[in-house]
Amino acid sequence: MSNSTVSRRGLLAAFAATMITAAPTASNAFGFLRGAGDIRRIRMYSGRTGESLDTVYWIEGKYVPEALKEINLFMRDWRTDQVINIDPRTIDIATASHRLMGTNEPYMMLSGYRSPQTNAMLRSRSRGVAQNSLHIKGMAADLRLKSRSVSQMFAAASACNAGGVGQYNGSNFVHMDCGQVRTWRG
Template sequence: MTTETGSPKISRRGVLGAFAATAVVAAPTYSKAAGFLRGAGDIRRLRMYNGRTGESMDAIYWIEGDYIKDSIKEVNYFMRDWRRDEVKAIDIRTLDIIAAAHNLLDVREPYLLLSGYRSPATNAMLRARSSGVAKHSLHLTGQAADLRLSSRSVNQVAKAAEACRAGGVGRYYGSNFVHMDCGVVRSWGG
């Protein structure tokens, strides 16, 4: 369609159609969490709050291809077994999944961390109280986290984590949290 002067007439529908086509072409197609973090300003960041300890964390843990040792130590301490005050190195693949899912959700709200590393004693105690706690949980090896966002549903958070195709994702609707780990790609509770 053209105007009386012969120049093309731009309609709202045409602009939206062009934008949609561009967005589809530009959409990421990475199959791993780190792929979703590319183009994130060459930084990786974790924002979390722990209601049990009252601690908050906002850490840039990766810049332009390098993990920052001091930030990783901060994350490891933050995600410790708070019941026993035991620290374990958290697998960076898990951190990347957590950060990538947060980026995909496009929120500034920090995650509420319910559980990061669990000592064998803590895991056994929780297992005695609930059938939902695995005997060989990836929390024991620092490869899992249980997280919540108040501004997003369990399903929304889980779908963002699943989009990373980089580990396990569990939906716990009754307790309002999502489990993310860097183990085998799988999902449950959905």
């Protein structure tokens, strides 16, 4: 590991340790996040791969390229091991929703990127999988929290007014994407 990597990680850790989480005062959480200041952090784990992610991906108005690469790898199609660039707006929506819910629990990610082959296989098994899913474009995530209900997650993500939000009570997860603003219940 190079000295520049160590000092950068140390710097990121110092920023994360000093972060103060403020409660949003506006109903549009996405707008609040855009003006939120110095850092944005995402915490997730995958029950499929056993991997965890805890990274500061935005510092002082700029995305951190190394952190985005970590997110891309973490959110890969675990069935095929294919990696693409995840649209950072999806991470912003998940982060804003997380802040609104006021929890420190990391998200459990059920699905991030899906290859066209994986999406077709899932579509053949379920009516709830869209043919042109935004998962294929790296623009969506299916997330769960143990400490919050699907209804609470849905309400928080919908309050962001920044993309698509699907509530799946039967499967206990919420779909969040950075596509057109819309909501549905599956």
